[in-house]
Amino acid sequence: MRCHELKRRAEREFGPSCIVARSACQPSRAVPSRPFHSTRILIVDPLIAPLGRIVGAKYVIARPSELIVYENDGLPGYHKRPRLLVSPANRDEAIAVVRALAAAGAAFVARGAGTGLSGGSLADGIVMVGLQRMRRIIAIDELARTATVEPGVVNANLTRAAAPFGLHYAPDPSSQTACTIGGNVAENAGGPHCLKYGVTLNHVVAATIVLPDGEVMRLEAPRDDEVGIDLLGTFVGSEGCFGIAVDVTVKLTQNPARICTMLADFMTVDGAAEAVSAIIAAGIVPAALELIDAGTIAAVEASIYAAGYPTDVAAALIIEVDGPLAGLDDDVDAVDRICRAAGARTVRVANDPADRARLWQGRKKAFGAMGRVAPNLCVQDAVVPRTKLAPVLRAIAAIGARHRLHVCNVFHAGDGNLHPNIPYNADDADESERVHLACDEIMALCIAEGGTLTGEHGVGLDKLKYMDQLFTPDSLDAMCRLRDAFDPARRANPGKVVPVHRCREWLAASGVNA
DSSP, X not given: OOHHHHHHHHHHHHOTXXXXXXXXXXXXXXXXXXXXXXXXXXXXXXXHHHHHHHHOGGGEEOOHHHHGGGSOOSSTTOOOOOSEEEOOSSHHHHHHHHXXXXXXXOOEEEESSSOOSSXXXXXXXXXXXXXXXXXXXXXXXXXTTEEEEOTTOBHHHHHHHHGGGTEEOOOOOTTTXXXXXXXXXXXXXXXXXXXXXXXXXXXXXXXXXXXXXXXXXXXXXXXXXXXXXXXXXXXXXXXXXXXXXXXEEEXXXXXXXXXXXXXXXXXXXXXXXXXXXXXXXXXXXXXXXXXXXXXXXXXXXXXTTOOOOOSSSSEXXXXXXXXXXXXXXXXXXHHHHHHHHTTEEEEEEOOSHHHHHHHHHHHHTHHHHGGGTOSEEXXXXXXXXXXXXXXXXXXXXXXXXXXXXXXXXXXXXXXXBOOEEEEEOTTOHHHHHHHHHHHHHHXXXXXXXXXXXXXXXXXXXXXXXXXXXXXXXXXXXXXXXXXXXXXXXXXXXXXXXXXXXXXXXXXHHTTOOO
């Protein structure tokens, strides 16, 4: 068998880290008539054995055929193959894995469920540390209203575990039935109910982390009388660039005495946007305030997630108010009046818990419903001031029309966190290019309107190229220096979040005038 055939088979079987020695493939010239029997000599990735001793050989994956499923996250536009995947089962194994990687000088990225939408957990030729086996709920303290969990605990499972105590975990990303607490911490995830209850940062009490060099630290939320840097607050939202959380303690929230979920439909998107600002201006803080446009409604109602949304409207709002029994009816009446004044055709209140669940199902499964529209989906995550919602949505529609794309909107309207959805076919090179161009224009638009690049999905790979549109080289350099305080070797999730080539330090070293 020829050498190149051996090499191709070896790489297919064991990955590009496997090398076939060529010397064993050459027949002897002294005896040309002797039958040649090739010998395959394989040099396997040197990390496989030491990592296998820590977690067990079956939890170290190096074959390309098995790594395919880890090549992208919830944003399918990026594909990066890991060097290998190692999956620790508990805190001690996770710490030992990071220390082994530090000893080898190997770069790594942590991954939970892979539901992220920025390419943040992709591993381009580096080690992926999978935390999906670390799914133990260590303790629930009913009196303190806290829970301590491993990073692989699924978000919704924590709320289920807290339910017998009349408690729940408030941050509720749309992917909460799959996403993990560790991933939520990395991205500072939010969800529909963060409008009233806050994002992940507002709910993390403490975390045990292992730094990229293997050092273990306990980070705790500062007390009111403490001064100094909030290291825990710095770690939350660091997108895996500062290390790995091996356990997290979070606040649990008492279930409200009453919840009222409302659906208001509008014949114009402007009317729905006007109602959003008017509700907040009236001093009402809903638990959630979501906008769904006609394109999204059509996709949802044609799917298995149909929620009974009217399909002949331009937009609908899901408004949820909760709290004590006394006074809630006043809020419901006020929201009804405001929506009708803004042009709502109908406003209805969910009849019972099943009806409420159905309304929320359509919203939370909207991304999945887009699969009926096209095989691929690009989801953006900009934030704009609430008062700019109407003009920004009009401009986004114009951008989509100009690039011959169907842009759908479903987002957290209460805090202006937009999620333009662009269904497309990735096999169509022209359409894919138009999607990229449209995204560039949408992000530039949101920045120009006083917004920012991401509300909850993170920067990752997807937003990297936009960072210098929002931040100066000095600001980016400060981010680099903060990162270096946690990871001076830059081995944790390298090439993400901060575009190093745009930092003033890099520009100066390159002789570029910043």
